Amino acid sequence: MSNYIALPKGVTEETFTKAIKEYRTLLGEDRVRIDPASLQSYLRMTFAESEGLHRPSAVMYPRTVKEIQTVVGIANKYKTPLWTVCNGENEGYGSSSPATQGQIVLDLKGMNKILEVDQELGYCLLEPGVTYAELDQHLKKNKINLWLDVPSASANVSVVGNTIERGSGYTPYSEHFLFSCGMEVVLADGSSLRTGMGGVPNSTSWQVFKWGYGPYVDGLFSQGNNGIVTKLGTWLMHPPPPGGYMPFCIKFPNVEMLGSIMKPLMPLRQTNIIPNACALTSAAWETACANGRKADAAWSLYGAIYGSPEQVALNWSYVSGAFKGTFGGKIRIITEKEAKGDPTFEYRKQLMMGGIVQQETGLDKLRTRGYMRFSPTAAARPGECDQQVKVATRILHKHGFEYISELTVGWRDVRHNIDIIFDRTRPETAKKAHKCYEELLNTFGKNGWGINRANVAFMDKVADLHGSSTRRLNRTIKKALDPNNILSPGKSGINLE
Numbered sequence: 486m487s488n489y490i491a492l493p494k495g496v497t498e499e500t501f502t503k504a505i506k507e508y509r510t511l512l513g514e515d516r517v518r519i520d521p522a523s524l525q526s527y528l529r530m531t532f533a534e535s536e537g538l539h540r541p542s543a544v545m546y547p548r549t550v551k552e553i554q555t556v557v558g559i560a561n562k563y564k565t566p567l568w569t570v571c572n573g574e575n576e577g578y579g580s581s582s583p584a585t586q587g588q589i590v591l592d593l594k595g596m597n598k599i600l601e602v603d604q605e606l607g608y609c610l611l612e613p614g615v616t617y618a619e620l621d622q623h624l625k626k627n628k629i630n631l632w633l634d635v636p637s638a639s640a641n642v643s644v645v646g647n648t649i650e651r652g653s654g655y656t657p658y659s660e661h662f663l664f665s666c667g668m669e670v671v672l673a674d675g676s677s678l679r680t681g682m683g684g685v686p687n688s689t690s691w692q693v694f695k696w697g698y699g700p701y702v703d704g705l706f707s708q709g710n711n712g713i714v715t716k717l718g719t720w721l722m723h724p725p726p727p728g729g730y731m732p733f734c735i736k737f738p739n740v741e742m743l744g745s746i747m748k749p750l751m752p753l754r755q756t757n758i759i760p761n762a763c764a765l766t767s768a769a770w771e772t773a774c775a776n777g778r779k780a781d782a783a784w785s786l787y788g789a790i791y792g793s794p795e796q797v798a799l800n801w802s803y804v805s806g807a808f809k810g811t812f813g814g815k816i817r818i819i820t821e822k823e824a825k826g827d828p829t830f831e832y833r834k835q836l837m838m839g840g841i842v843q844q845e846t847g848l849d850k851l852r853t854r855g856y857m858r859f860s861p862t863a864a865a866r867p868g869e870c871d872q873q874v875k876v877a878t879r880i881l882h883k884h885g886f887e888y889i890s891e892l893t894v895g896w897r898d899v900r901h902n903i904d905i906i907f908d909r910t911r912p913e914t915a916k917k918a919h920k921c922y923e924e925l926l927n928t929f930g931k932n933g934w935g936i937n938r939a940n941v942a943f944m945d946k947v948a949d950l951h952g953s954s955t956r957r958l959n960r961t962i963k964k965a966l967d968p969n970n971i972l973s974p975g976k977s978g979i980n981l982e
Contacts, residue, residue, distance in 0.1 A: 584975025948978025
């Protein structure tokens with residue numbers, strides 16, 4: 486009987502035992518765990534696939550860059566792959582389960598230093614274990630008047646992890662990777678790289694000028710497996726003056742209005758009259774978030790206006806005028822005054838000013854049973870958005886699921902986040918959820934609609950959707966940087982096997 490719940494592919498138990506001994510000599514037994522109890526949280530998956538396909542062999546907790554460099558050297562020596570996570574929070578996309586069985590989870594949650602916050606220029610430098618809640622507490626404790634930009638599941642999520650997964654939030658700084666600046670990365674050969682201006686000795690502009698000199702390489706370390714990000718700079722937003730923030734919600738009674746909503750919305754977004762990533766939520770999403778209280782509209786649009794009080798007043802006249810001109814009295818426009826403390830409005834108000842939302846919504850409770858997020862991107866054209874919703878609704882209903890979605894509206898794109906919620910303890914329901922996701926993926930691909938993020942059960946298929954040339958390039962880069970295939974093999978469909 487094996488001493489391990491899984492082994493890396495092609496590695497014997499004898500070889501793996503030698504590797505574990507070396508890892509423990511470096512980190513200590515408490516930070517190299519092989520017992521089933523310690524590994525249980527890394528088996529807690531939300532997607533509809535067998536845990537046995539994604540069972541880790543061990544988990545390690547490094548605390549310094551030097552430790553990671555030594556870990557990488559041992560991994561190369563024994564060919565033991567490392568699946569890197571920041572603190573295990575990746576709900577909807579697979580949690581912290583590795584893409585293939587037997588990988589060692591390298592959990593960076595112990596690297597949780599806030600290394601610098603610059604209030605004057607509005608940036609911070611973080612280690613990967615720092616969560617949004619911890620950064621928020623640091624800003625408040627030190628009376629630093631800067632806003633975060635948080636994803637909806639904000640409190641326990643790693644800032645670095647969400648950024649390199651190209652996550653998004655709801656303020657004008659919503660595109661997290663776009664607003665990152667300067668990385669430190671441990672490569673597969675154990676060397677350390679600082680991107681952008683970070684290679685200049687005593688650089689004063691590492692966190693303020695993204696591009697550096699020569700090819701821009703930061704993208705190689707986002708949604709990929711070419712290195713382990715150990716530090717990341719990210720920009721923070723100076724808040725507007727008092728009276729310079731106005732959240733709003735517009736309620737639309739009919740599903741068929743979606744295309745008509747996009748027509749006035751996109752000019753307002755592209756001119757930054759509405760500068761933040763708006764959330765357009767379906768009725769089922771609203772009902773779930775409101776703990777079952779039935780939604781009062783087919784679509785709810787949440788946005789905000791920022792600036793001086795005078796700018797806010799002027800821009801609000803453009804926003805309200807554009808939607809009243811299009812829809813007349815068919816819609817309901819809600820500001821803070823009309824909301825009267827409504828909890829769903831308050832939740833959105835906090836998100837759009839970078840606030841940490843600690844309370845659990847009804848949607849969060851539903852997701853604990855099991856769920857997968859299907860994340861296609863749409864061009865922000867009225868017809869395309871409308872068609873995506875119709876296709877998704879048809880496929881979801883066919884498999885017995887509700888259409889539960891939030892469309893996050895960027896400058897020219899729409900992130901169409903669709904939640905497939907099911908009960909993982911019921912095999913037939915899980916099987917239906919898996920088939921539903923698969924049909925969504927195949928059908929959206931045939932329509933030319935790309936997927937921007939995927940859980941580990943579907944990473945290969947999403948990579949196929951993006952074409953053989955991209956797969957070949959990713960494999961070529963991987964082979965050059967990580968010839969022993971030790972860094973998160975299978976991540977985003979990139980693997981040398």
